[in-house]
Amino acid sequence: MPEQNQLPQYGYVGKIAWIDLTDQSVKIIPTSNYAPKFIGGRAIATKIYWDVTKPGMKAFDPENPLMFMTGPTTATGIPTGGRTSVCAMAPNNLPEQFCWGNIGGWFGAKLKFAGFDGIVIVGRSQLPVYIKIDDGEITFHDARNLWGTLTHDCQEKLRALHGKDAVSAVIGPAGENLCRNASINTSNDNVAAKAGFGAVMGSKNLKAIVVKGTGDVRPYSVDMVLKLRKTMGNPQRKANPVEYLDRCAFRAHINFKTKPGEVKKTNVACSHGCNMRCNLFVLDAKSAFPRKVTNQVHKCIGVYAFQMTEDCGMFPGMFFHTEKNHNQACLSQGAQVPPPPDTSDPHLEELMKRRPGSTLNFWDGDYDRGNVINDLCTQYGIDKWDVIVWLMTWLVMGKRTGVLDDIDLGMEIDPGNEEFMKHLLDMIVYRKGYWGNLFAEGMARAIRTLGKEKYGDTIYKGIISNVVPGLQLDIPISFESSWGHCFHWQGRGFQGSPPPGYYLSATLMLMTNTRDAQTNSHVHDTLDYMKETMDAHKACLNRKVAENAFMGEIKAEMKECITCCDLQSPQIYWPDMECQMLEAATGIKMSVEELYLACERSKNLFRAILMRDSGRCRAMEEPEAYRPLQYPDCEGQTVSPEEFSKLVDMYYDIWGWDREIGWPTRETWIRCGLEDVAEEMEKLGKLPPDRTNKS
Amino acid sequence: MNEKKQGIKERPAEELGRHIIQWDPDISLCAGCGACEIVCSLIHEGVSGSRSRRIFFEHDSVQLMHKVYTCQQCLDHPCYNACPLKDKAMVIDPETNIVYVEEKECIGCARCVKACPFEPKRIQINRNKKAIKCDLCRGRENGPACIEYCQCLAIGMSDDSPPVPGVVVKV
Numbered sequence: 128m129p130e131q132n133q134l135p136q137y138g139y140v141g142k143i144a145w146i147d148l149t150d151q152s153v154k155i156i157p158t159s160n161y162a163p164k165f166i167g168g169r170a171i172a173t174k175i176y177w178d179v180t181k182p183g184m185k186a187f188d189p190e191n192p193l194m195f196m197t198g199p200t201t202a203t204g205i206p207t208g209g210r211t212s213v214c215a216m217a218p219n220n221l222p223e224q225f226c227w228g229n230i231g232g233w234f235g236a237k238l239k240f241a242g243f244d245g246i247v248i249v250g251r252s253q254l255p256v257y258i259k260i261d262d263g264e265i266t267f268h269d270a271r272n273l274w275g276t277l278t279h280d281c282q283e284k285l286r287a288l289h290g291k292d293a294v295s296a297v298i299g300p301a302g303e304n305l306c307r308n309a310s311i312n313t314s315n316d317n318v319a320a321k322a323g324f325g326a327v328m329g330s331k332n333l334k335a336i337v338v339k340g341t342g343d344v345r346p347y348s349v350d351m352v353l354k355l356r357k358t359m360g361n362p363q364r365k366a367n368p369v370e371y372l373d374r375c376a377f378r379a380h381i382n383f384k385t386k387p388g389e390v391k392k393t394n395v396a397c398s399h400g401c402n403m404r405c406n407l408f409v410l411d412a413k414s415a416f417p418r419k420v421t422n423q424v425h426k427c428i429g430v431y432a433f434q435m436t437e438d439c440g441m442f443p444g445m446f447f448h449t450e451k452n453h454n455q456a457c458l459s460q461g462a463q464v465p466p467p468p469d470t471s472d473p474h475l476e477e478l479m480k481r482r483p484g485s486t487l488n489f490w491d492g493d494y495d496r497g498n499v500i501n502d503l504c505t506q507y508g509i510d511k512w513d514v515i516v517w518l519m520t521w522l523v524m525g526k527r528t529g530v531l532d533d534i535d536l537g538m539e540i541d542p543g544n545e546e547f548m549k550h551l552l553d554m555i556v557y558r559k560g561y562w563g564n565l566f567a568e569g570m571a572r573a574i575r576t577l578g579k580e581k582y583g584d585t586i587y588k589g590i591i592s593n594v595v596p597g598l599q600l601d602i603p604i605s606f607e608s609s610w611g612h613c614f615h616w617q618g619r620g621f622q623g624s625p626p627p628g629y630y631l632s633a634t635l636m637l638m639t640n641t642r643d644a645q646t647n648s649h650v651h652d653t654l655d656y657m658k659e660t661m662d663a664h665k666a667c668l669n670r671k672v673a674e675n676a677f678m679g680e681i682k683a684e685m686k687e688c689i690t691c692c693d694l695q696s697p698q699i700y701w702p703d704m705e706c707q708m709l710e711a712a713t714g715i716k717m718s719v720e721e722l723y724l725a726c727e728r729s730k731n732l733f734r735a736i737l738m739r740d741s742g743r744c745r746a747m748e749e750p751e752a753y754r755p756l757q758y759p760d761c762e763g764q765t766v767s768p769e770e771f772s773k774l775v776d777m778y779y780d781i782w783g784w785d786r787e788i789g790w791p792t793r794e795t796w797i798r799c800g801l802e803d804v805a806e807e808m809e810k811l812g813k814l815p816p817d818r819t820n821k822s
Numbered sequence: 823m824n825e826k827k828q829g830i831k832e833r834p835a836e837e838l839g840r841h842i843i844q845w846d847p848d849i850s851l852c853a854g855c856g857a858c859e860i861v862c863s864l865i866h867e868g869v870s871g872s873r874s875r876r877i878f879f880e881h882d883s884v885q886l887m888h889k890v891y892t893c894q895q896c897l898d899h900p901c902y903n904a905c906p907l908k909d910k911a912m913v914i915d916p917e918t919n920i921v922y923v924e925e926k927e928c929i930g931c932a933r934c935v936k937a938c939p940f941e942p943k944r945i946q947i948n949r950n951k952k953a954i955k956c957d958l959c960r961g962r963e964n965g966p967a968c969i970e971y972c973q974c975l976a977i978g979m980s981d982d983s984p985p986v987p988g989v990v991v992k993v
Contacts, residue, residue, distance in 0.1 A: 204860040204870045233856075233881060240871055279884045291880055292872070314883035315854065343871035343949070349864045356857065356971055364992065366850035366985040367974035393847075395886055396855035400870075402973050404853040408886065422885045466990075 134159035137347035138199030138712035139167070143175075144243050144265055146258060148331050149189060149250030151267045158244045163715055164800065167198035167244065169227050169687035170729035172214035175247060176225055177732055177804075182740045186218035186323070187305065187330035189251035195230075195238065195296070195336075196245035198690030199712040202236035202399065203346040206359045207692035208712070209398030211235030217642065218307045219323030219510070221571040221611030224641035225736045226322040229687060230296070231398035232314035237294045240340025248331065257335040259289065262342060270334040274303060277416065277506035278312040285337045295337040299508025301556045302329040307569035308513040312505065315397055315406070316424035320510035321612060321642050323569065351711035359704065360695040361454055362402045363466055369393045369410060375494045377407060377430040380437035380484055383492030390494060395424060398692075405694050412498035415549055416506060423501055428511050433497030435520070437593070438484030439622045446629060446650055447657040448699045449474045474654055482624040483593035485600060485761060489523045490543035499545040507556040512643070514552070516621050517570045517606050517613040518542075524587040524604035536562055571611035583607060594624060594761040602758040609751045612643035616650070618760040627764065628652070628660025628672060631756075634771075635676035635778050636683070638752030639734065641741075647693045648683045650675060663760065667770035673777035684726035727782075728799040731791050735804050738790060738813050745789030749775055785815030833939065839895030839919060841980050842877065842956065842966060849984045852888045852976040854881060858968035865967045866954070873949050876956040877968050878942055890977055893944040893956040895920050901945055901955065904937035911953070915960060922957035925950075 200208030302325030309325030618630030
């Protein structure tokens, strides 16, 4: 087994490329400058960002380092290791802040096969350019003929130019035109979308990165890798046929009749080496473009373009587990049939008792419209969450409340009409006219420009709970949660049915983040935890909620560092799964506690950046996170600011952060091995005062 | 699966031996994880990488109609016939009639690769300048590892019955 203070010969490939687009230069940095202290992925990217950036940098400044960073499991064959962290200053966050994302596909694995653990892209090219990485060689190529292409066309052209084994990460017109919600797209319609990193690529005049690699990646233990392939996610070996349906039946609440055989569906894996097939895959779907039909991959959100008459419901077993039944959420996300439950479980009925989504009646079922909207988002390279969950719902609620009466978008506002959505997204992506330019700034900024009081906070009275049947849930027309992102299992508006133990923990995780955190932090715990936290007021006094959020954030760091996937981690009944993954890849044997500490290091360094660059403190983040909690959950429960504050107190205690100001104490920095950061914080006046004498 | 549809240069079925096939999407669509080539290279070479695989997974980035190319185990053994060290470097298994490579004897001349009648070629020269080809994981207790680790049952043996949807297969 390798020494833990040296870069192992297993898992990592040893090099990070520093690519400067301004002078088209490349510098090689040894991965050992960072790893294994910073395990990989987001942890390395965070350390690089801390080292090389200064406060005041904006997302579209050439200095903004856009980083693609793999983990030690990437390309080893360990399931879910194919995912890759993407980090930079994010344009779609409000305010702009350092941010993370992650992307599946084959891009990260190819980077490793090409000889790089990661790449850092800085500078700005004078003309449109794309980067080619080919077995250790990095070259720059004229992208003027690619500029303007849709994401699929761009990937296919690059494949035609560089061979079938070439994999690319590209932007579409949205990224080129600096739409703040622009995505980076790669194979399998995988995207890094929420932070708006596609616009960062656009700001650098970087259309694409294409990678070819024929190198090897050697894991420490083949036997351990093979064992993980059979155990992680409890995979089923069963056939994956294309099904020909006469219903669009992608969820319990997305279920309507279509022409016989019109819906052709099955499932696909999202990334290199995964042993699951969580993603829904529809074939021969209507395209928004001259291709006429296309195959599309849907993760959780795309399906809501097909129908949104009812909000997303949930059943406890998706997130809360018993010893006998603890399948991960992935088995229900991709419209897969999960393995039959263990019926000897006395809690089975509770696990399966559905908490239905609220009645919304935003748009009726339309298979073609759903496919067209998804295709528009994918091909333009724009975030589906911003479009489907926020823009479209806002248009419906804004119109029904009369708020949009004085807005003329050139067609009757009707998100249920695919022609209207084509018209609207064309305006936005190409920044046509006042409205196109406004919404290209992302929903959070657009609503503030219009006037948040009227255009954001007007209360909509048309949402009716189905958990407490008939209960009217008054929430704003804008599904905004925090940091410029929209609701995502926050217990309000969209995905509003989880119980308090879920959404309070999710809110804490969102609080210390800079973006929607639920893409890598779905809440998991025992069924007992859920039952103990059903009352929102009492849950605010329950330390277990704060502990759950802490675990969720630590596990999120693990997922982004090792790397791993939110749909296979955390496993409540397999707490050292990630330790086993790390050991299988690198030979580094860490206890759960040691791995937790490594992840605390990464998270605290992330916090250091936010403190240094964005003034992050309790007074800034607590009200930002609290805002949605003032509105009713699906049972009509709200939480007061004082109640939420008590939860925040406990949460800061667990992290070792000062309660009053929310900054890590000197002891916390030192415990995490970040003495240099403690010194820097002291210079900045951001070490909390010693309060030990106060008591 | 229809060989033409799979993009394989056609040879009559009676000229092919027992080999690994990719099922039609209506039987089971390849989910595109690449587990087949990953476990192939891991089990045989201890690494993950395209130069170490004996099964050739061709990833379709956009439309996701992935292809899996495998040695068809031709009954007339053109690879064996082309080998200057036949019966030492390239050997026919007397029990299965399948050609396998004795790597320590292989001189890496690549004549076997040239002789392979298929495109893409089903034999490659690895990093150690040795020919590598699928021998159905000769001697492995559970048979071909690619089949064992394909979660979708999207590949199988040419003389297998197609997998039944919904039926979980355990090895």
